[in-house]
Amino acid sequence: MTTPSAGLGLKPVHFAQALAAPADGLWFEVHPENYMVAGGPRLRWLEAIRARHPLSLHGVALSLASDAEPDAAQLARFAALVRRFEPALVSEHLAWSAAQGAYLPDLLPFPRTSEALARIAANVGRVQDALGRRIAVENPSHYLALEGHAWDEIDFLAELARRSGCGLLLDVNNVFVSARNLGASAEAYVDAFPGDLVMEVHLAGHSADPALGQALLVDSHDAPVAPEVWALYERLVARIGPRPTLIERDDKLPGFAELMVERATALDVLRGRFAQAA
């Protein structure tokens, strides 16, 4: 991905259209956990996609912020996929999802202490050693004001990158959702984020919590990217320049064409078309 372009999260229902899509610079991102199988058509589909388009592996389960090392078997499975598919990008989350031998299908928060920073930096180091490459770590969505933060989130991420050598994935929707839920400024966060560390950008939709309404936004990935998030994205790209940008949709999937339209909007921002028109 030498020229930063826009990609799509890839779901099995869209395989045939994704494979046939002729779009210039189109790349796809998948969750590697869905391809950790012994054999069969899933791997063949992904090989066919990879033969035509760059691929990004976006892990959701290494549980970097657990007070434990990443699970050795899980890391080995991840490394096998990296060797097999040679992805252009590999990323994970500033979160945890493994506890007491169980997998919790969510990205859970933690107090940003120096203890957590040391643990996560060591975990990122282990992952990068096992995969033989640099990974990008994504900023989380927040719903709760936790007690006990010793570090500002951006300082924490920058220090994590300094210690481990990792890059960062900036999810602009997470910034918007978190800022709204915790009463902070999304613009200030985007403006302060270290641009030279950003390897990838995520854009997704959110929704209001069914019980609490607009007072609590949920990073649900089940809707188009919101206008406020597009505005933050334009602000980011104007400051740091273009970066590989993903349209993420995991639920209430629309047709492939609808996702390609959102991707085209991101591409317009990346190529500065909005800035020229203004």
Place this chain on the structure above:
Amino acid sequence: MMHAATLAQFQDDFVRTLRDPDRPAPPAFAVYRNTVMKGCIDALQANYPAVARLVGDEWFRAAAAVYARAHAPRVPMLLEYGRDFDAFLAAFGPAAELPFLSAVARLDRFWTEAHAAADEPALDARALAGLDPESLASLRLRPHAAARWAWHELPAYTIWSRNRNEAMVAADEPDVEWRPEGVLIARPDDAVRWIGLDAAGCAFMDACAAGATLLEAAAAVPAADLSGLLAKLLDAGAFTNGELR
């Protein structure tokens, strides 16, 4: 909320609050409880589509929630989640009036296992054509990594296959005939497919899986049916090369 001295203490406390709805937590904590539960239920619904179609979304998701509260995923590959969902349904009170539901769940699981099984070549009928009778009799056919079969005392296969397909069952489709039946699910040409199998065919597959020679396995099958059964199984991708490498 949740002040803790260490990361480990924080995470222990967080997990306890996730699992116990009676533990006090701020209203926004519900997002985590809901997301974890939705992740488990969505995974079960994706893995058990015929069960979900039979009982409807509401019933399925309520039953899946009961399962998920008792059985957290152990690994992040959610395709593997719910391996014992068939056993859960067999003992699940509200499913007592649906005696075939557990078997249908097992066939959904077979589909997933066939879909994700290791790659290996399927044995072709032509590989057997050149063998003399003695070599054929002593041959041990090995079931393909993707092959799964089962015999049920209920028409679970018919009910499953009608609900596994996306297509609506035609209004004039005859009622399910209430009889025992068997099924073989496999992955010839890299796509999961299935065929009906009689009791002799299932016994034949069991014998092959146990390492029997073709002569020994054939004891389960009426002599007149053997070549037809073998052709049908080979066509369905039931075996891999085994000794014929």
